[in-house]
Amino acid sequence: VDPRTGEILDADVQMYHNILDLQREWYFSQVGHLDKRAQRFPFPDTLMGRLVQFVVAHEVGHTLGFRHNFKGSSMYPLDSIRSRSWVTKMGHSPSIMDYARFNYVAQPEDNLPLETLTPKVGPYDKFATMWGYAPIAAARTPEAELPKLDEWARLQDSIPWYRFSDDASAGQADPGEQTESVGDADAVRATTLGFKNIARIMKLVEPASTADKTKDFSLLKETYDGVIGQWTLEANHVTKIIGGVDRQEKRVSQSGPVWTPVPRARQKTAMKFLNDEVFTTPAYLTDVSILRKLESDGNIGRVAGAQARVLSSLVSNARLQRMIELEATAGSKASVYSLGEMLTDLRRGLWKEIYAGQAVDAYRRRLQATYLEAMASKIKPAAPSAQDVALAAFFGPIVNTRDFRPLLKDEMRTLDRELAAAIGRTGDRATRAHLQDARDQIEAMLDTGK
Template identity: 60%
Template sequence: MPQSPSPAARPGRRGPVALSATLAATLTALVALGACRPTPSTTPTPQRPTAGGANTPTPATPAPGTPAPGSPTPGTPSPTPGGAPAGGLPAGLAGLLGGAGGAPGEPSPRPYAMVVTPGARTTRGLLTTHQLRGRLLFEIPAAQLNRDMLVVRSLRGSQQPIGGIPGTTLAGSRLVRWERRENRILLRGANYQNVVGDTTNAIVRALDIIAYAPIIAAFNVESYGRDSAAVIDVSRLFLGGVPDLIQGVPGGAPDPSRSFIERVATFEKNVEIEASQTFASSPLGGATAANPLAALFAAPRGTEVYHFSIVRLPDVPMQPRLFDERVGFFNTTQADFGTREQRVARRTFANRWRLECSDRKEGNLCVPRRPITYYVDPATPAWLVPWVKKGIEEWKPAFAEAGFADGIVAREVPRDSIGILQGEDASVSMVRWLPSASENAVGPSTVDPRSGEILDADVQMYHNIMNVLRGIYVAQVGHLDPRAQKLPLPDSLMGRLVQNVVAHEVGHTLALRHNMKGSSMYPLDSVRSKTWTARMGHSPSIMDYARFNYVAQPEDGIALEALIPKVGPYDRFAIKWGYAPLPGAPEAQRVALEPLVRMQDTLPWLRYAGDEGLQGADPGEASEAVGDADAVRATALGLRNIRRVAKLVEGASTATPGETYADLRELYGYVVNQWATELGHVARIPGGLAKQEKVVGQPGEVWTPTSAAKQRAAVAFLNEHAFRTPAYLLDASILRKIEPTGSLDRIGSAQRRVLNVLLDNGRLQRMIENEALPEGAPVYTLGAMLGDLRRGVWSELASGAAIDPYRRRLQRTYLEVLGAKINPTAPAVPAGVPAQLVALLGAQSAPDARALLRGELVDLDRQLASAVGRTSDRTSRLHLLDARAQIDRILNPER
């Protein structure tokens, strides 16, 4: 989950609960896979061609204990034992691994006893594994050929920090199948992005044109075991010799003399392998002129231990549930070419765990055949273990509303299983505790692409998440909680804050997306009610970023527990929609669920909106907000509390004599950041439209423009509270302890954040379009908004008053922001940067608004010329003259 940016680097995506950057969020999307016992489903599986193609027959299976038909006589020596290595494998690695590669010429299987010698360490399960003399052999039964399996790669050991890019220990996954072709085993990729649901449709014959399964690696059959199980040497798969195994993961050849397979464990439905890979150091990290970003994704330098899980997908796919835009679930999409629709049909399933009723009941609740089970990482600090378990099981009441007794459970790893039950294993879902300085946590999961079934999930808690939690808690509600008025926070309070993050991340692994809409769905007065917040919380969803109740006033008497978010009514509604057991096909289930979803029309706190952050059109989808049903009033209350907290910061952070003022610097930064964040919620109101997801046949519109009066009031509020110097944040006692200079930059940067939100290009364009639509209601035009802003930022021009240094900094910033929009320049990015990333960086342009922005500078220049003569303060007069010169450069860049 995104994390609330620290004062040093805000804003971001994954506040005390997830990754911040879009790029990092993308790289952390895949996780280790856990095997569930399959149960029959009535839904037919969309058909894909076999690995070799739609019309490729499955190769014949040889008789037990004998080579395949047409193979050389057993015992005949191969020209190169096991076959020559595949092309492209480094010579040193090829020599070490011997018969690891597919080769030209016909492989020559040998007698079993010559290949699997008495010294081999053998384990049996999904695949039989043999370890001998540094090699790893797989014995693949015929029953496991052409079966979908997932290979999941994760980091097990490193000298590098985690939590940045790629951000987690997760290192990708790939769907594969083993296929036999004469005396070779092919490892082929597979996917279900393109399907033909109706296999009688003639187009199934053409699917291989876009869905042919690639060959990832080829292996010579070394021998045949019982029931003609093919024995192959797969060492190079796990020592870096097959860079295509996990797509999108950096390649690079390891040093074979320093790379080893460390551990192999085989189970009924999965095989777990750990391998040390040592890579040569590169001072440029793999970057080239053609691909300068390769340094970010290059193979790690030094020695890394990687864990590989190979898991067979369930024999029978789970009954899927059709995705509904009105409920926030992660989802899996297929393009179905086999329907009667006059287009390619998109089949989208909500991701879910397979949670099914057994024959037992507890009251009116069914006992699941297999509950959703999360283990607590044995590496978790002992004092936090109970809080992690509480965070997992905070979801129990939601599953009870969906009809399940103990639908989700938390367990500690038994003492005799520590080292065996590991978070990297695909059979184990775990809340992991990782030694990372990143102030973050994430909750990814791995799904069956055929149905959206969640197979495994591993929450990753970074140790330093506690630092950002204490900073935000003090900045938002330190004035209400005496426990937060001295650092360190007591264990009981920090434990409760950790529980909140665990519950949020577990929500992600249950497939729930962020619901930033939640915090704007309660009336503001309810957020201040001690009875309401005790029962409903201050936000209806723990999947929102409504951190702590910063709106609450001391006189409201809200309980300390109610200051912290909890699993709320939206979360219980979403779990019921996703997990309530329903009979029938997906289409029939969708009809049965429609009355539940329509409750959103009358209970607004059940509504969902996507994770759009600052770019969203709906002011009610603000991240890090509380009470934003009325963001102006909520922010006014929040600013009162910031004044109170600002007076407590020094005492809270200097409790221990002899310590430095590092804690004071950090806490003060959190307070300034909170000030800018709350004002940013008000800056989203102009040009805003409230959104409620709806479907055809549901009354009302999806988008409703914000009234002109509310938009005008928001700009007036910003002029008064954001663009006037906040003297209450400028405590000389604090500033002289933490820095010789910097307050101008600190306050100025916070004001720039608010100004950038207000003048966001999308907002400017929406205001122009709102003016163009003939709706009849009064419109707050872009011209009116820009004029109000100019008069607020430059209010001294009318009075002739002296302009203080903070206001001078703000006014220069105003000119810089407008100048960048009038004369946009493409971002400076090196050659080779992906086009998608360039688009994200985007030039600051608003072409439809440019004429109005230029007009504002022309009017401002006229005012400046008049004000210069009325200003008695010399510094202010010189500042105004410099501003005129800056405007001239903007309006006449060719000079």
């Protein structure tokens, strides 16, 4: 790049062979149930060539100076990306520079053409190309171009799929700025549909990856783990709604806020989904036929590990701190999904067995233990390591837990009382031992000295 003008003088795309494995894993675990070509490995060249073409198009976008646009996939209405006419014309994301891989929201009954399952150059990409490269004949200097460029940029106010957010925004407060997401205009519904597809895909894992009878089961393990990873990605898209704040990039001359808190009702719906569909053990992910070909044990850790990644995101320090601040700055407390309310909803969902007098199975025991470990790490946080301090220089300061620690301790005291009452009601030995151990952990983290 010429540092004087920004002109791109030379650019290259380098690809490694493992991109083929990555594309196979993504395509199978997202839309394999819709495409018979993907239900037996290896994929035919006609399919694999199309998948490589999509990746190359994305990388060529970078050579033209385009950055990732993680706002894109949340700018289309969810129902539209299940519409044959819409996806044929507009694609399932407005930008090939988004990380919106394949249309995992699409259902079999939608009958979408196979070619529309794959990302393509979209309306945002054409808009960005115009903004960056179209000649402005009347302008004689770069400064003279600014009024026209500003006029074009304001099209984003009325055409939402022209909006943009880059890598720095992904993973932050806006639930519409996510990676690996499709249909995140409504992540709860999108993930509901995605989970229905994952249940279908699970039935295809073994036949697809064991077609070659001369091979071992390493491909079966890779494929199975890929589907679990896809489930985790989709589940995590929902967590961003809680404590979320929608963002639209603006300039001073534009009216209205840049940041708008996500409505309380939408956050409550997301929390219910997590309790019902994510933290409740997803039985369809457990296939005994597959497991007995891979290992003697380990699936509790595999499923609980996926749930733990979602739980960790949900109770991250940054999210808890943001919820405290959103409540403090809200005009009406009734409009806020407070941290206290969220913690109560989470506790009642994670520990629902103790209220119903039910036994707690091994998967749920592991998840509940993970929850207690997460709470202990915030109530009695370890001193930051040298690596933590170094990373803070690049990713922002380490969030102190002091603002939300009192609420967490109050939750633990409430849970301890409820566990004490539940222990006397259970006749299952493993459950009783687990609940007593949970009380011991709470005592240790609170230093109650009982």
